[in-house]
Amino acid sequence: MYTLTVRDHLMIAHSFTGEVFGPAQRLHGATYLVDARFHRGELDSDGLVVDIGLATTVLGEILAEFNYRNLDELEEFEGRNTTTEFMARVIADRLAEAIREGRLGPQAGGVDALHVELHESDRARASYERAL
Numbered sequence: 001m002y003t004l005t006v007r008d009h010l011m012i013a014h015s016f017t018g019e020v021f022g023p024a025q026r027l028h029g030a031t032y033l034v035d036a037r038f039h040r041g042e043l044d045s046d047g048l049v050v051d052i053g054l055a056t057t058v059l060g061e062i063l064a065e066f067n068y069r070n071l072d073e074l075e076e077f078e079g080r081n082t083t084t085e086f087m088a089r090v091i092a093d094r095l096a097e098a099i100r101e102g103r104l105g106p107q108a109g110g111v112d113a114l115h116v117e118l119h120e121s122d123r124a125r126a127s128y129e130r131a132l
Contacts, residue, residue: 001039001040001041001112002039002040002041002042002043002049003037003038003039003049004037004038004048004049004050004052004055005035005036005037005038006035006036006052006055006056006059007033007034007035007036008034008036008056008059008060008063009031009032009033009034009063010031010032010034010063010066010067010087010118011029011030011031011032011067011068012029012030012032012066012067012068012069012070012071012082012087013027013028013029013030013069013070013071013072014027014028014030014070014071014072014082015027015028015072016081016082016083017081018081021081027070027072030084030120032084032087032118032119032120033118033119034059034063034091034116034117034118034119035115035116035117035119036055036059036091036092036095036114036115036116037114037115037116037117038050038055038108038111038113038114039111039112039113039114039115040110040111040112040113041112042110044107044110045107046107048107049111050104050105050107050108050111051104051105051107051108054103054104054105054108055104058095058098058103058104059091059095062091062094062095062098063091065094066087071087083126084118084120084124084125084126085126085127085128087118088116088117088118088126088127088128089116089128089130091116091118091128092114092115092116092128092129092130093130095114095116096114096130096132099111099132111132112131112132113129113130113131113132114129114130114132115127115128115129116128116129
């Protein structure tokens with residue numbers, strides 16, 4: 001299995017509902033280092049997993065939807081705890097949609113799986129992996 005990883009970062013604010021979250025129930029900020037990994041069994045006809053430039057651009061566009069935003073104010077997340085795990089899936093699903101729409105180039109349709117990992121710190125991270 002071949003893998004290509006692109007990286008960016010994301011700065012958000014949010015709060016959580018539920019006693020399990022303790023002080024994080026209050027509004028707080030998070031800065032994530034975001035790794036998006038694209039997997040495929042065979043390289044495309046150009047010898048690529050996916051176009052690295054397009055992958056970097058599209059990841060940046062997806063993150064821009066949330067960057068410097070209070071996620072509590074976004075209607076699509078109403079009633080949801082926007083945990084690191086939850087946001088990893090949101091980003092992975094948006095990348096999958098971008099591949100289906102051809103935004104990562106016509107040969108990106110050969111990507112078999114995505115893995116999105118959000119690093120909260122050097123000690124904590126969460127990820128989501130999905131097949132395409």
